Amino acid sequence: MPAYLYAANLNRTREKKETESTPFGCCLQPLKYADPELYALIVKEKERQVDCIELIASENFVSTAVQDCLGSCLTNKYSEGLVGARYYGGMEIVDQIESLCMQRAKEAFRLDPEEWHVNVQPLSGSPANFAVFMALLQPHDRFMGLGLNDGGHLTHGAYTPSRRISATSLFFESLPYGLDPKTGLIDYDELERLATLFRPKLIICGHSAYPRLLDYKRFRAIADKVGAFLWCDMAHISGFVAAGIFESPFDYCDVVTTTTHKTLRGPRSGMIFVNTKRVPNGASRVDAAVFPGLQGGPHENHIAATCTPEWKVYSQNVLDNCKLLAAELQSHGLQLVTxxxxxxxxxxxxxxxxxxxxxxxxxxxxxxxxLNKNSISGDSPGIPTGAGDNKKSFLYLVSA
Incomplete structure (x- = not known):
C-alpha cells in the first residue's frame, strides 16, 4: 500500500478509536462508521438521484443550506406548544427560529401580517390539510373537493363506491366535483349546481394532478353563494405564487395550505395560512387544530429549513421547460390531458x-x-398497479 494511503487509513482508524473511547463516542461517529450498511444505501440513493432524470412533480432538490438545518442540533429539541407558550424549558432560540419562519412565510407571499396568520408546525401537507378540517368543520359537516381521478388529492375527500379512502371522507361528508369530459377542465357550472344542492360548509380549490390554472374568482363566487369557507391547497404551485408568476389565491381564499418541498424547494413540511378577518377566531382555531389537536412537538429542524428564499428566475425556467416538454411530447403523437x-x-x-x-x-x-403513474378522469376506481402484466412494457423497452 502506498505510504500516503496507509497514513490516511491509519488516521481514520485512529479517529474512529478516539470517538469510540469517549462517553458519547457512538454519537460522535459519522454515519459512515456508525452504520456502514445504512450509509451505503444512502450513497446509492444519492447516486440514483444524480444519474436519473427526475420528473416527479411533487419532488425537488433541496439546497445544502436546507440539509444543514435538517441535520442540525435542532433535531434534539422538543417544543410542544406555540411561540411564547411552550410546555418545556430552553425555548428562547426555538421561539426565535419559529417566529422568523412565520415572518418569512408571510413575506414570501406578500401578506399583510395584520390580516393573515400562519402556522408552520404541520409535519407535512396531509396533517396540515386535516388540521384545516378540524379548525373549520364539525364531524359530519359537508365539504367539496376535486375528485381523486380528476386531479384532487387524497385528503380532499377521496372515496370509492365501496369504501372511504381518506380520513377526511370518513369523519366528514364529502361530495367531489369534477371535470368537463370534453375539455378536461374543471366544470365550474356543474360545481355551482352541485354546491347549491349539497350546501357544503367548505369548498376546496386545489389539486394534486391538474395541469391548468384555477379560477379563484369563480370559486369565491360559488362559495359566497352557498355560505361556504373557501380553502386553497396550493401545495404544487406555491413556488410560482411566491415568485409572483401565478395569481395569488390569498386574494380570494379564507384559508391557504401548502407543503414546502415541491416548488418551494424546502424540506418535507407544511404550512397553514388563515385570514383572521374572514374566519372568526381563525388563528386560535388553526393553532389548536395543529396542537394539541393532531400533533405533539413540531420538528424544529424542518421549521428552520423552511426559511428559504423565493426563486423567481428558477420558477419561470421550470414553467418554460414544462411547456417545451409538452410541445415535444405532442409532436410525437402523445396525448396530454387538457x-x-x-x-x-x-x-x-x-x-x-x-x-x-x-x-x-x-x-x-x-x-x-x-416519474409517477397517476389516475386521470374516466379511470375506474382502484387502478391496478400494473405489476402483473408487464409483457407490453418490456416490448416497448426492447424496441426503444
Missing amino acids: GGTDNHLLLLDLKPQGLTGAKLQLVCDAVNIT
Whole structure:
C-alpha cells in the first residue's frame, strides 16, 4: 500500500478509536462508521438521484443550506406548544427560529401580517390539510373537493363506491366535483349546481394532478353563494405564487395550505395560512387544530429549513421547460390531458397506446427516468398497479 494511503487509513482508524473511547463516542461517529450498511444505501440513493432524470412533480432538490438545518442540533429539541407558550424549558432560540419562519412565510407571499396568520408546525401537507378540517368543520359537516381521478388529492375527500379512502371522507361528508369530459377542465357550472344542492360548509380549490390554472374568482363566487369557507391547497404551485408568476389565491381564499418541498424547494413540511378577518377566531382555531389537536412537538429542524428564499428566475425556467416538454411530447403523437399545461405538471393519457401509467413508469425506471403513474378522469376506481402484466412494457423497452 502506498505510504500516503496507509497514513490516511491509519488516521481514520485512529479517529474512529478516539470517538469510540469517549462517553458519547457512538454519537460522535459519522454515519459512515456508525452504520456502514445504512450509509451505503444512502450513497446509492444519492447516486440514483444524480444519474436519473427526475420528473416527479411533487419532488425537488433541496439546497445544502436546507440539509444543514435538517441535520442540525435542532433535531434534539422538543417544543410542544406555540411561540411564547411552550410546555418545556430552553425555548428562547426555538421561539426565535419559529417566529422568523412565520415572518418569512408571510413575506414570501406578500401578506399583510395584520390580516393573515400562519402556522408552520404541520409535519407535512396531509396533517396540515386535516388540521384545516378540524379548525373549520364539525364531524359530519359537508365539504367539496376535486375528485381523486380528476386531479384532487387524497385528503380532499377521496372515496370509492365501496369504501372511504381518506380520513377526511370518513369523519366528514364529502361530495367531489369534477371535470368537463370534453375539455378536461374543471366544470365550474356543474360545481355551482352541485354546491347549491349539497350546501357544503367548505369548498376546496386545489389539486394534486391538474395541469391548468384555477379560477379563484369563480370559486369565491360559488362559495359566497352557498355560505361556504373557501380553502386553497396550493401545495404544487406555491413556488410560482411566491415568485409572483401565478395569481395569488390569498386574494380570494379564507384559508391557504401548502407543503414546502415541491416548488418551494424546502424540506418535507407544511404550512397553514388563515385570514383572521374572514374566519372568526381563525388563528386560535388553526393553532389548536395543529396542537394539541393532531400533533405533539413540531420538528424544529424542518421549521428552520423552511426559511428559504423565493426563486423567481428558477420558477419561470421550470414553467418554460414544462411547456417545451409538452410541445415535444405532442409532436410525437402523445396525448396530454387538457391538451397542455399551465404549470409544472404534465399528465399523459396513454389509452391510445394501450398502456397504463404503471407500465410506462416501469419502462422509464429501467432507463433512469423517474416519474409517477397517476389516475386521470374516466379511470375506474382502484387502478391496478400494473405489476402483473408487464409483457407490453418490456416490448416497448426492447424496441426503444
